[in-house]
Structures are given as C-alpha cells and as structure tokens.
Amino acid sequence: MDNAAIRPFRAVGFAGGTEAVSSRTYVPSVSWSRVPQELPEHHVLRLLEPAFRDDDPYEAARTAAAWLTEGVLAVDAEPSFYAYRTVDAGREAVGVVVLVDLEAGRLRPHEDVIAAYAIRQARLAEATRAQWEPITAYTTDEPVGPLLAATLTRPADHVALDDARSDEVWAITDPPTLDALGERLADQSLVIADGHHRYAAWRTAPDREGRLALTLVLDPPALDVGPIHRVVARLDLDDALKGLPLPVVELDDVDTAAAFVEHGETRCVLTDGRRFLGVNAYECAPCWVEDVFTPHHGLESEAVSYEPDLRMAARTAAVEGGVALLLSTPLLDTVTRAATTGRLLPHKSSWFRPKPRVGMVMRRWA
Incomplete structure (x- = not known):
C-alpha cells in the first residue's frame, strides 16, 4: 500500500x-x-x-x-x-x-x-x-x-x-x-x-x-469510558467548598454518591469517606476541578492522587485523611469535541476500556 x-x-x-x-x-x-x-x-x-x-x-x-x-x-x-x-x-x-x-x-x-x-x-x-x-x-x-x-x-x-x-x-x-x-x-x-x-x-x-x-x-x-477520581491529601472537607459558590446536596453514603455522579457529566461529590457533599459544577467535572477547585486551593500536583475506583477513592480519603473528589464521566461527544477542536480536557479526565x-x-x- x-x-x-x-x-x-x-x-x-x-x-x-x-x-x-x-x-x-x-x-x-x-x-x-x-x-x-x-x-x-x-x-x-x-x-x-x-x-x-x-x-x-x-x-x-x-x-x-x-x-x-x-x-x-x-x-x-x-x-x-x-x-x-x-x-x-x-x-x-x-x-x-x-x-x-x-x-x-x-x-x-x-x-x-x-x-x-x-x-x-x-x-x-x-x-x-x-x-x-x-x-x-x-x-x-x-x-x-x-x-x-x-x-x-x-x-x-x-x-x-x-x-x-x-x-x-x-x-x-x-x-x-x-x-x-x-x-x-x-x-x-x-x-x-x-x-x-x-x-x-x-x-x-x-x-x-x-x-x-x-x-x-x-x-x-x-x-x-469512566471517570478517574481525585484524592487530595491534607484537605478538610469543611474547607473544601469555602469560597466556591455552588449549591451543595447532602448525600447519605457512597452508594448514593455513586448514583449522583452517574447523571450527567457536570456532577462531583466531595467526601472525607464519612460525609458526602454533591455539587453540580455546570461544566465537565474534571474541567471544574482543574480550572476552579485546584487553583482555588493552591494545590500542588504531589498533593493529588488518582483513582478510577469510586469506592476505593472514598476509602482512601477516610483511611489516609483528606478529601476525595468523585467525578462524573465525560460524554464521548465531549471527548471527541475536545480532540477535534484542540480545547483539551485536563489530564486524567477519563479511562477507556x-x-x-x-x-x-x-x-x-x-
């Protein structure tokens, strides 16, 4: 050929x-x-x-x-x-x-x-x-x-x-x-x-x-396709949303949190493994984390770890301290649009199988 x-x-x-x-x-x-x-x-x-x-x-x-x-x-x-x-x-x-x-x-x-x-x-x-x-x-x-x-x-x-x-x-x-x-x-x-x-x-x-x-x-x-969640070390859950004007939904447990992020690509749950706070970021959840949440808290890259398993991310926050950000999955249309327009999503926005x-x-x- x-x-x-x-x-x-x-x-x-x-x-x-x-x-x-x-x-x-x-x-x-x-x-x-x-x-x-x-x-x-x-x-x-x-x-x-x-x-x-x-x-x-x-x-x-x-x-x-x-x-x-x-x-x-x-x-x-x-x-x-x-x-x-x-x-x-x-x-x-x-x-x-x-x-x-x-x-x-x-x-x-x-x-x-x-x-x-x-x-x-x-x-x-x-x-x-x-x-x-x-x-x-x-x-x-x-x-x-x-x-x-x-x-x-x-x-x-x-x-x-x-x-x-x-x-x-x-x-x-x-x-x-x-x-x-x-x-x-x-x-x-x-x-x-x-x-x-x-x-x-x-x-x-x-x-x-x-x-x-x-x-x-x-x-x-x-x-x-699925999300990759974040775990932020040394962050208190009560401080995590201070200064970020988003309505917060109190969720009962990790199962409720998993159901919450399944609906739409803009949802995120913040948890210390015991309390679960749901927010709707009004944009792709990884973009909100990278463009708003991370700079708001002045986070360095070494303070953030990545975990594809939602329950494991919540468990890590509970055991090691810190806050897990449980993210919704970007739509395939969003992924394709990012690729074809050149407006890239943040690193580790999703996993593919x-x-x-x-x-x-x-x-x-x-």
Whole structure:
C-alpha cells in the first residue's frame, strides 16, 4: 500500500504458543501499584519496570536486545497491519493495529498530560528504539470493524487467555485489505482514548521512525469510558467548598454518591469517606476541578492522587485523611469535541476500556 499517514510494520511479539504469550503479557491497569508481584522470568513488565520504577531506560534496552538474541522475542517477516480482538466477560472489541504518522495530524489527543510522565516515555522510546504499548484511538467517521470480518474467520496468529478475557492477533498482509484499511483510516481523524503520554513523547522523537505511532484503532461502540477520581491529601472537607459558590446536596453514603455522579457529566461529590457533599459544577467535572477547585486551593500536583475506583477513592480519603473528589464521566461527544477542536480536557479526565495487552503487539526499529 502507498499511504503516507497510515503504515504497516513488522511487529515484535513473544515467541511460543498461547501459554507462553499468556504468561508473559499483561492487561494494564491505571496504576503501576497494581502490577502483579510475582512475574515470570520473561514477563514484559520485567523489560519495562526499570524504565518506570528505577528511571533506567537503558536497562530496558539491554533486556530487549538480550531477549531478541535469545529468541524470547521475535520479529515478523513482513510489514503488516494487525487485526486485534479482545473478548472480556463476554464483550467483544475488534480493531486494527497500525502505524500512524504523527506529522500527518490524523491522531488527535483529547486531554492534557503530566510532563514528567511524557518525559519518561520519551526516554524509554529513545533508549530502546521501540514502542512497547500501543496508543488506543477510535474512529470518528467510517468504522474499521467491517473491513476486518474476513480476517477474523481464520485462526489467530497469537492468542492470550486470562480468566474471563481473551486477546487475539492476526497479521494482515494481502494488498486489497491493506489498501482498504489504509484509505479508510487516512481519511478521518482518530481520537486518542488511551496513551496521551506516549503520544506526547513520540511526537517529539528525534528519530523519524519514532514519530510513527503504534496505534490500536477501535470503533466507538467497542469502548467503555469512566471517570478517574481525585484524592487530595491534607484537605478538610469543611474547607473544601469555602469560597466556591455552588449549591451543595447532602448525600447519605457512597452508594448514593455513586448514583449522583452517574447523571450527567457536570456532577462531583466531595467526601472525607464519612460525609458526602454533591455539587453540580455546570461544566465537565474534571474541567471544574482543574480550572476552579485546584487553583482555588493552591494545590500542588504531589498533593493529588488518582483513582478510577469510586469506592476505593472514598476509602482512601477516610483511611489516609483528606478529601476525595468523585467525578462524573465525560460524554464521548465531549471527548471527541475536545480532540477535534484542540480545547483539551485536563489530564486524567477519563479511562477507556479495553486496553490492549502489553506485549501482544510491539514495535522496534533499527
């Protein structure tokens, strides 16, 4: 195919069958604190952990080189697109992994980033000359799913199984399908659902190859979206809303709080884990927190932690002290509008599922 914006590539993956791929790959969560404690010798996180926990991306580079030499990792023989299917608790999502040329402007972020996180991703990519985890994006016009139907009728090239979830990958090499997928993706904006820090890192890569972004593209119906809550240390609940003229609703408990934030994207509950105060910010809740609440209290970034589980956020506030801000979910229309207009939402405004398994489809260049 001849398309400047959307390109095939030779994937890197774990050699061996389903058992090896399953045991060496990982479905990511929001926090590194939830990484499994017991890891096999050649688990993908043994490669990545030095870069994120020890700030040593060159150790990751040495590990990757050794695994390629030993045959733990293998590189596909010819450039391909890769159909990707995940089934989690009975819900199916189908997409395609491609390279997106970041200089073409097709891949659009919807939220801001934390600079330190992006710098760490940039150092990892530069040291290893690799992209170890795809960005996840979604289509805004014509879907890709129907173009993958024929590919999914044959046995998958790689399979990973984990509890109620399966991940499957198919290499696509036939020119008609490559051309059809490339043309469909090149003619529309692709909104980043997950991977904003990788995007921010890769678009500034000094190497031209590093500015071609490993990207899993899904269609919107395949996605689930939810909020990421905040926990602010050393803040008293009675002081949290002082000087912020919003009507307050007293809520009974965490269940009532969860129901409150489910209705609309402008709602927020402030809690110390015992009392629950609901407010309607009259704008997207993460925007209110970032633009109004945070500067009002003069909060530094290290005073705020992030938690996707509402009950866990409330429990953390109760156990550790402080105030949890339980946020409503931004609408997908709001996310798309932020991406296509360039008026970004605050960092960590939302989470998206499914996330591709880390280690299923990777990319490295010479």
